[in-house]
Amino acid sequence: MRIESFDLLDSKDKFHQKALHWSGQFDEISFFNSNGSPDQWGRFESMLAVKALHSFCADENVLDQLQQFLLQHPCDVIPGFLSYDLKNEIEELQTSTTDKLGFPSAYFFVPAITISISGMQVHIQADDPVAVYQSICETTAPQAKAALDLHVRSRWTKGEYFDAFDKVQQHIQRGDIYEVNLCQEFFAENADISPIEVYLKLNAVSPTPFSNFFKVGPHFIMSASPERFLTKRKGRLISQPIKGTAKRGITEHEDRDIINRMLQSQKEIAENVMIVDLVRNDLTRSALPGTVEATRLFEIQSFKQVHQMISTISCIQDPNVSNIDVFRHTFPAGSMTGAPKIAAMRICDQIEGSKRGIYAGSVGYFDTIRDEFDFNVVIRSLLYNQREKYLSFHTGGALTNQALAEQEYQECLLKASAILQALNSKLEQ
Template structure:
């Protein structure tokens, strides 16, 4: 154990130090207090073993990979693993080409908790190496030309068609997303992430580099976490903008808490998550720990619920992830029909967006986020993308939903200088 002189300085140096390797992963709670997070921040760098695969038998391959190494592993699940779980397809445009699943065993792993750093993997002297690491002066990234896949009119027309599906009884709710993108984009990924994490610090933020591909995430949402035999999911449904005026901000917060439409959206997803957890749970152990909790972030207030259960001893924890994937907050209800409509009405393959990244410990505990409010970047093809969306119910107003998308995109647009 070692206590760095300056924690924020150490964190910055650690990220830049890790980024010199071809693969690294950084998770940051940004000092949000959370009952289930094992560490305040954690950095994994350099590959000793890796698993890269596409839909087919990805979850089984991950089980074998974990069983072989029985070590800390870091990685991500793409949304398109849905095709392995259900009879679905993904045929939309993909400018990023991330693998469907990627995990690695790091050479170095540094965890930080309560002001102290601990080396979990690698030589102990790595802490001194980080302390002495010289930050390079960086060139500012140029302002990018950000385009939208859908015009406002196209978006509104698609939302109205989805409302027709709800009226016909095909679904109750669907999470409909749109892509913002830039071609020939040249950014400094570390610098861009640092700016995003400053503008929009969130409890499940992270930086993930795999060779030429990057996830720069300011996500506020946890997908699924395992602590001992307990599984915890915390879906977000319900969004309201912040105000600089404290009185008005409190009024907006109160309005969100009591908004019948937002509550209806939230409770539909809570029911879906309860159903997903039941597949892995000891009978009678699924419970809603918190319903309609209101949490504040720099750009938005969010309505977050917490659902938990006890994992059946005979269920492999990776099957518990598979049983809940993709997360209900990013699909809709009923889940399979919602995912079919998502494929039909969205024009971009989701890929890692609305997937999840996180880590698994040697004893089988894990913590995975939801990849939203995230910049995805392929440095080789110079393609940059981020997507935003929201829950469409019959009560949804298409123009208001479009404005909510722009609100969710605001932090990233600010970071990219658009």
């Protein structure tokens, strides 16, 4: 394969649209878009990988098999995903709720073609980069479909959410856990959508640093994730959990007031501290002694719909700990479980009304040449089984003893708003 660079003739958004529509011919697609967010650890502004030369798909003994696959395929980009329910392999846990999406527990592939943008240049790695570039430039977007006719429903009524909230509070009062991320599913059946068009609309409505589109066969991930799970850069592991959410204001003055209230909120700070401690403990198992540190605490980052409180925890990886063992020690993201982690996951399994699957899992890539990786947390994301025409997304929030049921329920609806807007749909009550 050859690598060639080309000048970007269109705007980046226009090129992304053409490249994604061009990629629709392939069974395997992975697209990451930082949406121009400043990120000292990010490697790509955007990156599209298509067509599997080699692939890995597993539901059992996933991590051991994945390690062998990565060792066998030196490559600078091996994109893929890990399901939240890999927790059942890592810990003694079970998930009994039904799964209507049918994603595998993990999937990765070695791409035949990778396309990345930096500055005003496009870099293409392929057998014939010139032909790929010309084909993308000649691609025209298909006619937009008529407005979607989707009936989006919640797996729980508001009353059922309140009942689940009360069960979590009972566990907190007994001291079983300090915090739990309680999630609920929203879904549509008989959903006939164009996944690429929906993703592009979602990214326009909610541009985020860890946005991604992923396709494998009939399965699609359309994500507007604002959260990094874990990255490795030059031997350092970095995690950036989000805990703390507030709606955007109408004016800059209102936004400043909201941010100040977040920074002074005992509830928001307490939620964030608990997850920072959890992530520090998780990273300690993979770190050289004394290198785990919380380098930035309680930073507020503002997105189109929400303000988020984000902290950064890092360490130097112990060279005797493999990258796959790092995932054993840290997965799934603590921001999506609660604390203590195993107890929180067990309680979620008992109380939640649907299987999380890819939601709260992770999409990213391994670079087996540089010995690096970068993975997001699958939140603010649509999951779609095109064969079954089943569309699903979850939202959730951290519950502590200070939480109020109505506020937490409204936070779930706030987090759903961008997805509903991208679908041009309203939630059916």
